[in-house]
Amino acid sequence: MSYSPLIRQLIDALRILPGVGQKSAQRMAMQMLERDRSGGLRLSSALQAAMDGVGHCKNCRTLTENELCPQCADPDRDDTLLCVVESPMDVFAVDQTGFRGRYFVLKGHLSPLDGLGPEAIGIPELLERIESGAFTEVIVATNPTVEGEATSHYIAQILAPRGITISRIAHGVPLGGELDLVDNGTLTHAFAGRKPIAL
Amino acid sequence: MSYSPLIRQLIDALRILPGVGQKSAQRMAMQMLERDRSGGLRLSSALQAAMDGVGHCKNCRTLTENELCPQCADPDRDDTLLCVVESPMDVFAVDQTGFRGRYFVLKGHLSPLDGLGPEAIGIPELLERIESGAFTEVIVATNPTVEGEATSHYIAQILAPRGITISRIAHGVPLGGELDLVDNGTLTHAFAGRKPIAL
Incomplete structure (x- = not known):
C-alpha cells in the first residue's frame, strides 16, 4: 500500500x-x-x-483507420505482385526493404493444435483477394518458423492449380553474422540454396 | 509512410x-x-x-493525488524516524524493506554542474519538515553514487548543530552475489564497515 x-x-x-x-x-x-x-x-x-x-484495411486486412491502408491506396505499386505476411508489423518490415507490390495480412499462422485452421487465419479471404486481382506472383513471407513454413506450404498447395508463380522468401545466413554462430538448420538451407557467383 | x-x-x-x-x-x-x-x-x-x-504530498513531497500520501496519512508509523530519499520510487523500495518511519523526498541530488544547489533539491523544505516534527534520527538513503554521497554529506553537515542522530544506509557487498564480481570501491567499504559476528 x-x-x-x-x-x-x-x-x-x-x-x-x-x-x-x-x-x-x-x-x-x-x-x-x-x-x-x-x-x-x-x-x-x-x-x-x-x-x-483503427480497424482493418478492406483489401489487405492490415491495421488502419481508413478504408484502405497506405499500401493499398498507393496507385504507384506493382499490381502483379502480392506479398503474404503473418501480421501488420511484417508489412512494415517488408516495406522497409523497398518492396513495392501489394500485401495480404493473415491472422497469424496455421496452428492445428490451437484450433487455428485455414478459415481462422483468413485463407478464404486470401483466395478472394487473389481472384479479384491480377497477380502473377505470390510471395509468401510468413515467419521462418515451423508453423510459418507449414502455412507457406499449405498456401503453395492450394494456389498451385491457378497457374500463378508462388515463391517463398530465401532462407540462408543473415548478413553481418559469423558462420559458427549460425544454427545447423539455417546453414543446411544456405548450402542447399547456394547460387553461382555473378561476375 | x-x-x-x-x-x-x-x-x-x-x-x-x-x-x-x-x-x-x-x-x-x-x-x-x-x-x-x-x-x-x-x-x-x-x-x-x-x-x-497526481500532485505532491504536502508533508513528504512524494507523488500522490491526495493531500497526504499513504505513508504520511498512516497513524501507526514511528514519528521519531525520518528517511530522506531522492525520488518517490525510493519511498516504495525502502517501504518494501519493512521500514515504518516517515519519509522526505528530495528532488534528486545536489549537482552543482547542472545548477542544482540545496534550494533546487528542496533542502529548505527538509529543514522545515524536521523542525515541525519530533525526529530523533534522520536516515539518509540517497543513492550510493558520487552525487548521492555528496548530498548525504551536505545534509549531515547542516543537521549536525541540531542534536539529531544522522545516519547513512550501509555500503557493502550485496546479498546473493559473488565476491569477485563486486567492484573495488564497494569491497573497500565492506571491509571498512565490517562488524563483529554476533553469536
Whole structure:
C-alpha cells in the first residue's frame, strides 16, 4: 500500500504492454509523473484515438483507420505482385526493404493444435483477394518458423492449380553474422540454396 | 509512410516511455491493437487520470493525488524516524524493506554542474519538515553514487548543530552475489564497515 490509488492503477495498466514488468512499469509511471506529464497526456489521447479508430484495411486486412491502408491506396505499386505476411508489423518490415507490390495480412499462422485452421487465419479471404486481382506472383513471407513454413506450404498447395508463380522468401545466413554462430538448420538451407557467383 | 496516421502517432507517443525504442513501440502498439484494445483504453484513462490528478504530498513531497500520501496519512508509523530519499520510487523500495518511519523526498541530488544547489533539491523544505516534527534520527538513503554521497554529506553537515542522530544506509557487498564480481570501491567499504559476528 505504498503508492496512492491513481499511481497504482497507472502502474497496473502499464503492465499490459509486452515486455513491461512491475519494475519497468513503476519507472515509466514515475518518469512521466515527474518529468513528462504532457507526454503522458499525449500518449493517453493517442491510445484512445487508436483503440477507438483503427480497424482493418478492406483489401489487405492490415491495421488502419481508413478504408484502405497506405499500401493499398498507393496507385504507384506493382499490381502483379502480392506479398503474404503473418501480421501488420511484417508489412512494415517488408516495406522497409523497398518492396513495392501489394500485401495480404493473415491472422497469424496455421496452428492445428490451437484450433487455428485455414478459415481462422483468413485463407478464404486470401483466395478472394487473389481472384479479384491480377497477380502473377505470390510471395509468401510468413515467419521462418515451423508453423510459418507449414502455412507457406499449405498456401503453395492450394494456389498451385491457378497457374500463378508462388515463391517463398530465401532462407540462408543473415548478413553481418559469423558462420559458427549460425544454427545447423539455417546453414543446411544456405548450402542447399547456394547460387553461382555473378561476375 | 507504412503505418496510417493514428498508428504512427501511437508509436511516436509510446516512445516517451523510458527504455522504449522504435521497435518496442511498434510491438506495443500492434499488440494492443490486435489483442488488447480494452487494455489500451484502460491504459489511456489511467494515464489521463494520473497526469491530471497526481500532485505532491504536502508533508513528504512524494507523488500522490491526495493531500497526504499513504505513508504520511498512516497513524501507526514511528514519528521519531525520518528517511530522506531522492525520488518517490525510493519511498516504495525502502517501504518494501519493512521500514515504518516517515519519509522526505528530495528532488534528486545536489549537482552543482547542472545548477542544482540545496534550494533546487528542496533542502529548505527538509529543514522545515524536521523542525515541525519530533525526529530523533534522520536516515539518509540517497543513492550510493558520487552525487548521492555528496548530498548525504551536505545534509549531515547542516543537521549536525541540531542534536539529531544522522545516519547513512550501509555500503557493502550485496546479498546473493559473488565476491569477485563486486567492484573495488564497494569491497573497500565492506571491509571498512565490517562488524563483529554476533553469536
